Amino acid sequence: MAKSRTIKTILCTAAIIGMSFAASCDRVHFSYKTELPHQSAPGYAAQYSADDKSPAGFQNKRIINISCDEKRYHCGLLDASERILYDSFLNAFLDFEESVNVHGFENDRIYYVRSCVLRDFPEIWYIGNGSITEYHKNGSVIDKEYVIEYLYGIEDIRNMQKEIEANVDRILESVDPEAADYEKLVFVYETIIKNTSYDQTVYEIVESDGDDSAVTDSASVYGVFVKGKAICEGYSKAAQYLLGRLGIECGFASGTAKKDGVAHAWNFVTLDGEPYFLDLTWGDPVCPDFPGSAVLYDYFCITTEQLLNTHVPDPAYPLPNCTAKRYEYFAYNELLLKEYSLQAVFDILKKAFALNKESACVKFADDKELYKAIKDLIENEAIFSLLQRIKEEGIKIDTGSYFYTLDDCNRILTIYPKFF
Incomplete structure (x- = not known):
């Protein structure tokens, strides 16, 4: 059987397969007079x-x-x-x-x-x-x-809140209360992305029948926790809500995508007293070719310097200056390679696929090492030999086909094999 690869490229604009992640937030307005709001306060023992x-x-x-x-x-x-x-x-x-x-x-x-x-x-x-x-x-x-x-009517809001709380409680039952804050953050990030679909039709609905509630729900925790659909504001609010329930400080941030000025929302979170930026929407691939539970970590616990490559914060709401790098996903999980080598990539892929992860990602320290990897793994097709070696170690993956994403702005290569 002929070997095949599918190329998916994420440029500095965070575009994927011809579709910009930023475009997935199209026409969400964050000016203070039009920002869509959100649900009721747990954690307060009000009498x-x-x-x-x-x-x-x-x-x-x-x-x-x-x-x-x-x-x-x-x-x-x-x-x-x-x-x-x-x-x-x-x-x-x-x-x-x-x-x-x-x-x-x-x-x-x-x-x-x-x-x-x-x-x-x-x-x-x-x-x-x-x-x-x-x-x-x-x-x-x-x-x-x-x-x-x-x-909505008051009784409707109460009933909708009950739906939210019931689903949130079920989600939080899976969290080990003794887990470190970083592990809780990973859980929240992955849980929201894997269980939420980006609502690309929301604006078409509004334009066709004027149903503003479609935007309201998708921009809120109700959209994520009850409907399973959201736009960027909904993803961000849901993360803020769950992390707050877990006792982790998390804030809401808004602005635009740097490439085209489309409105966007993301988060900042505090770990060990240091702030980091987090973008769940851009961690959720908006593409039918991706596995249903695929997750990208390109914008997981990043610095202000990294954020400003692709995001433009709203100056009306000054954000914390994030400089810490300890919990940046690739550094913390030893997925950052200062030098490319076939063996180093093999070790990373094997570890990920042994855990039944649908993808394995590698970040390179500079452009030179990234393109050495691209030339060897992709152009010279060394990736097939790596997949074969992994299969020979008892991991059931398809060695004849794969697809990959390339985020050349953040120098991240992600490989998606097919599992049996």
């Missing part, structure tokens, strides 16, 4: 009074408020007066109140603070844009309120 009823119909009103916590990243970007407004928004959203008094604040700052709350709390996914009402007397503004828009 309720059964006698209280909010105007919006929430029958149990909390008697303990949640305050702005600097561990919530975007809260820390605000000044003292804005943090008070942050608290008002947060508790109003959780209590399903009708409005928030915003007198004394400019409209752009009102929406900015509101956005900071939603960026810090992926649990609050059910809030729409809302509106601002001013009250005038003798030509002067005497009061101002932000009228909250709920994307």
Whole structure:
């Protein structure tokens, strides 16, 4: 049988098979007036009074408020007066109140603070844009309120929250509470990617019938944990939510893809006191040729320097400067080769395929070593001899065909064999 290979190239633009990962986030708007929000706060033992009823119909009103916590990243970007407004928004959203008094604040700052709350709390996914009402007397503004828009009815939100929580609880049952934070992070990253499909049709649905709920769901934790479909914001919010439940600090980041300016979202996470960037959407290959559970690690725990090669952060929300490299996926897992050798690649592939992983990835220290590997493994077809050696050691893989991805921006080569 003739040997065959399928070439899949990921350029610096993060494009794969003619489709840009960034394009998978097409038309998601992250300006503070249009950002889509997200669901309810676990981990807070709020107390309720059964006698209280909010105007919006929430029958149990909390008697303990949640305050702005600097561990919530975007809260820390605000000044003292804005943090008070942050608290008002947060508790109003959780209590399903009708409005928030915003007198004394400019409209752009009102929406900015509101956005900071939603960026810090992926649990609050059910809030729409809302509106601002001013009250005038003798030509002067005497009061101002932000009228909250709920994307669904209160009872619907409660039921949807129950669906989310039930599925999240099932996911977290698989986590060893004694596992290191890094292992928990890998679990969350892989679990979301393997169980979520990128929702490429969401905008076609909106354009055809005006169903805004399609975007709402796909941009939220509900899309990931209940529907199994999401866009980049949904992936990022789901990671933030699960990691928060596991006690790992994780923030939401947004901006654009560097190549074409398409809006995009990703995360930053703290391990051992050091921040790293994480992009789940670009870790999920959007291509029918890939195995259903294929995962890419090109943007797993990367530095600011690496991020800026392909991402442009929104300057309205300053991000942490990530310089640590300890937990960068390839370095931590000894998949970074300073020098190319056939034996070194064999060892990496064998280890991965012995664990029944659907792919094996190698990162090279510089372009010279990367292209030495490409010439030998791909052009000279040395990869077939490696696959044969692996098969001879009892690992059941197809030695006659494979496909690969090449991320030449990050110097990463990933091999996908076929398993029997």
